[in-house]
Amino acid sequence: MILVPRLDFAAMAGQVSRMSATQTVEAIIVGAGMAGLTLAHALASAGIEVAVVDRTDPSSFIDPAFDGRTTAIATGSANVLDGIGLWPDLAPKSCPIDTIRVSDGDALMFLHFDHHEVGDDPLGYILENRDIRGPLLAAAAASPHIALFAPATIESVKRGSGGVSIRLDDDREVRARVIFACDGRGSSMRREARIPVTEWRYNQSSFVCTIAHERPHQNIAHERFLPGGPFAILPLRDLETPIRSASGELRHAASIVWSEANDLVPAIRTFDDDAFTAELAQRVGGFLGEIALASPRWVHPLGLSHAARYTDQRLALVGDAAHGIHPIAGQGLNMGIRDVAALAEVVVDARRLGRDIGDPDILADYERWRRFDNMLLAVVTDNLLRLFSNDIAPLRATRDLGLGIVNAIPAARRFSMRHAMGVVGDLPRLVRGEAL
Amino acid sequence: MTDQTSTRDSRDPAELEKFRRMADEWWDPTGKFKPLHRLNPVRLEYIRDHACEHFGRDKHSTRPLEGLSLVDVGCGGGLLCEPMARLGAKVTGIDAVAQNIEIASLHAAESGLDIDYRATTAEDVLAAGEQFDIVLSMEVVEHVADPGAFLGDCAGLVAPGGLTFAATLNRTPKAFALAIVGAEYVMRWLPRGTHNWRKFIKPSELVNGLEAGGIEMLELTGVVFNPLTGNWSRNRSDMDVNYMGVGCRHA
Numbered sequence: 050m051i052l053v054p055r056l057d058f059a060a061m062a063g064q065v066s067r068m069s070a071t072q073t074v075e076a077i078i079v080g081a082g083m084a085g086l087t088l089a090h091a092l093a094s095a096g097i098e099v100a101v102v103d104r105t106d107p108s109s110f111i112d113p114a115f116d117g118r119t120t121a122i123a124t125g126s127a128n129v130l131d132g133i134g135l136w137p138d139l140a141p142k143s144c145p146i147d148t149i150r151v152s153d154g155d156a157l158m159f160l161h162f163d164h165h166e167v168g169d170d171p172l173g174y175i176l177e178n179r180d181i182r183g184p185l186l187a188a189a190a191a192s193p194h195i196a197l198f199a200p201a202t203i204e205s206v207k208r209g210s211g212g213v214s215i216r217l218d219d220d221r222e223v224r225a226r227v228i229f230a231c232d233g234r235g236s237s238m239r240r241e242a243r244i245p246v247t248e249w250r251y252n253q254s255s256f257v258c259t260i261a262h263e264r265p266h267q268n269i270a271h272e273r274f275l276p277g278g279p280f281a282i283l284p285l286r287d288l289e290t291p292i293r294s295a296s297g298e299l300r301h302a303a304s305i306v307w308s309e310a311n312d313l314v315p316a317i318r319t320f321d322d323d324a325f326t327a328e329l330a331q332r333v334g335g336f337l338g339e340i341a342l343a344s345p346r347w348v349h350p351l352g353l354s355h356a357a358r359y360t361d362q363r364l365a366l367v368g369d370a371a372h373g374i375h376p377i378a379g380q381g382l383n384m385g386i387r388d389v390a391a392l393a394e395v396v397v398d399a400r401r402l403g404r405d406i407g408d409p410d411i412l413a414d415y416e417r418w419r420r421f422d423n424m425l426l427a428v429v430t431d432n433l434l435r436l437f438s439n440d441i442a443p444l445r446a447t448r449d450l451g452l453g454i455v456n457a458i459p460a461a462r463r464f465s466m467r468h469a470m471g472v473v474g475d476l477p478r479l480v481r482g483e484a485l
Numbered sequence: 486m487t488d489q490t491s492t493r494d495s496r497d498p499a500e501l502e503k504f505r506r507m508a509d510e511w512w513d514p515t516g517k518f519k520p521l522h523r524l525n526p527v528r529l530e531y532i533r534d535h536a537c538e539h540f541g542r543d544k545h546s547t548r549p550l551e552g553l554s555l556v557d558v559g560c561g562g563g564l565l566c567e568p569m570a571r572l573g574a575k576v577t578g579i580d581a582v583a584q585n586i587e588i589a590s591l592h593a594a595e596s597g598l599d600i601d602y603r604a605t606t607a608e609d610v611l612a613a614g615e616q617f618d619i620v621l622s623m624e625v626v627e628h629v630a631d632p633g634a635f636l637g638d639c640a641g642l643v644a645p646g647g648l649t650f651a652a653t654l655n656r657t658p659k660a661f662a663l664a665i666v667g668a669e670y671v672m673r674w675l676p677r678g679t680h681n682w683r684k685f686i687k688p689s690e691l692v693n694g695l696e697a698g699g700i701e702m703l704e705l706t707g708v709v710f711n712p713l714t715g716n717w718s719r720n721r722s723d724m725d726v727n728y729m730g731v732g733c734r735h736a
Contacts, residue, residue, distance in 0.1 A: 073597060095545070096546060096547040097547065210512070211592070211595030211596065212595060212596065212597070224597075226596075399526075400547060400571075401533070401544065401545060401547070402526055402529040402530055402533060402568060402572075403529060403533070403568025403569060403570070403571040403572040404525070404526065404529065404568055405567070405568075405571075405596065408514070409514055410514065410522070410523075
């Protein structure tokens with residue numbers, strides 16, 4: 050009988066790790082944004098140990114000056130957040146959208162979506178980004194399964210057939226089976242893996258701000274297709290501290306996403322607050338009464354990007370690292386949340402069978418599930434934008450008629466609404482409102 | 486190479502030599518063992534579900550097999566041992582091919598898993614008096630010298646109250662067509678000569694072999710390949726080619 054001397058590899062690995070601070074988890078999530086934190090919570094809810102690494106100090110995430118943007122959370126995404134126990138933390142700061150009105154410039158025809166046609170749930174919710182990130186971070190800090198490394202810079206990444214490891218700038222090392230890149234549009238993990246991206250800039254930028262206004266918005270979201278680009282008014286919860294104005298106190302609030310042609314953007318940027326507000330008031334119209342700026346103004350260039358593939362050896366791209374679309378349909382984060390729900394499902398199912406969660410078959414399942422869906426939405430959004438961002442008369446007539454027809458056919462309207470709600474297609478369990 | 490602890494020897498020299506030459510390819514998901522990689526999720530789910538039901542564990546937890554001892558007979562490169570260790574089982578992997586044990590040990594260290602790998606045979610472990618809560622012999626019995634004696638040894642390794650799982654290929658014309666002509670010659674999924682059809686095991690032979698060792702068979706199920714999706718799934722009404730079963734030893 051031949052007996053092979055058994056080398057004690059576990060002990061050898063232990064000796065190496067004692068030389069520096071090494072932590073071993075199952076998955077490393079790069080990026081503590083909304084997609085990264087939601088993924089961390091989804092995996093942690095199934096008992097999977099994760100490390101979340103971000104170079105930004107978490108306290109700056111909740112600073113109103115860091116990110117004044119708002120996010121539309123579709124009903125499907127709210128289901129996901131509810132399924133992993135996070136929605137109760139977010140709901141108090143959210144404003145439901147009961148109705149969406151889409152109009153084409155000054156045309157009389159407009160599309161009207163009312164949530165009563167598809168059930169009792171609102172069509173979605175609007176939250177300020179900091180009101181999403183704050184609770185997600187607090188919950189991450191409290192989770193026994195989530196190790197938060199932030200602020201921390203990744204010095205080097207190793208991905209091999211046997212596992213992954215990252216070294217941080219303070220010489221700490223984190224080892225895992227797989228890396229999930231949730232590090233946004235300029236993803237450094239994607240660059241490191243040399244995954245090509247199809248990318249183009251629109252000749253548009255978006256001004257983003259919060260306004261206070263006199264009359265209630267009645268939970269109606271407005272999307273207006275103006276020649277310079279789409280102009281959105283998204284209902285927010287009332288302000289805690291009202292803004293004083295000529296007509297008294299302005300308590301109600303809305304988020305504005307104003308997309309404008311790039312040749313006008315530099316001029317608008319130089320406007321003082323009064324001039325900017327006057328331009329806004331003209332586009333909003335009179336239905337909200339008096340308006341006033343209630344936040345700083347931000348401007349973001351708009352573009353579309355899609356990664357050629359979502360995976361590499363022991364690496365998967367998630368959310369904006371994989372795709373970025375125009376905010377026209379309010380679907381950016383919702384695509385990311387759907388990625389999270391699909392990835393969490395394939396990973397948790399595999400882990401419950403004891404499989405290595407960095408196995409290429411598992412990552413391929415995720416890619417197959419999400420890439421086509423995301424590409425479809427990117428193409429639809431792109432065409433929508435090209436169709437509406439102009440002032441050519443025949444096109445206007447056609448699209449006004451198009452909006453009128455969708456509006457006249459209840460089935461078409463309900464389908465569009467369900468799409469906006471994010472409850473169409475081959476859905477992950479979390480999106481369907483089921484447990485992971 | 487003399488056997489000092491057991492009078493029987495389950496090893497078939499020609500079969501061992503075949504696997505010796507393939508040893509370093511075990512963990513390449515696109516290599517010679519690709520069919521086993523694809524088959525693995527179905528086998529794992531079967532083992533997990535039956536073990537969780539039998540031992541009253543929560544199959545949605547990350548370590549449902551915590552504290553249970555498990556031996557994988559003919560463990561190869563450790564394709565089943567590693568998942569079982571991740572699910573919390575205290576895993577022993579045995580294989581008669583020493584190269585397999587070396588590959589399996591190296592890979593487990595890389596994966597950060599603690600698995601007791603030994604180059605030995607079922608009869609030797611049994612002769613040493615060891616027993617386990619779960620005994621696996623998956624895709625092994627069709628490669629041993631004396632299937633009846635081998636199944637008896639596997640049965641003997643099951644502790645009172647424990648479970649045993651076995652998977653193999655049926656000795657039918659369909660199995661010859663699919664597993665040998667199809668998989669080895671047409672699809673080239675497996676190296677030619679991986680399987681010898683005459684060594685395939687009929688379900689009755691599997692059941693009789695284990696029951697002779699004091700096991701009560703609980704269930705048999707077929708495992709079928711869907712060429713459209715490329716996935717394997719359980720199918721109780723088709724045991725013509727691949728099949729597996731579970732049995733228990735009463736406490």
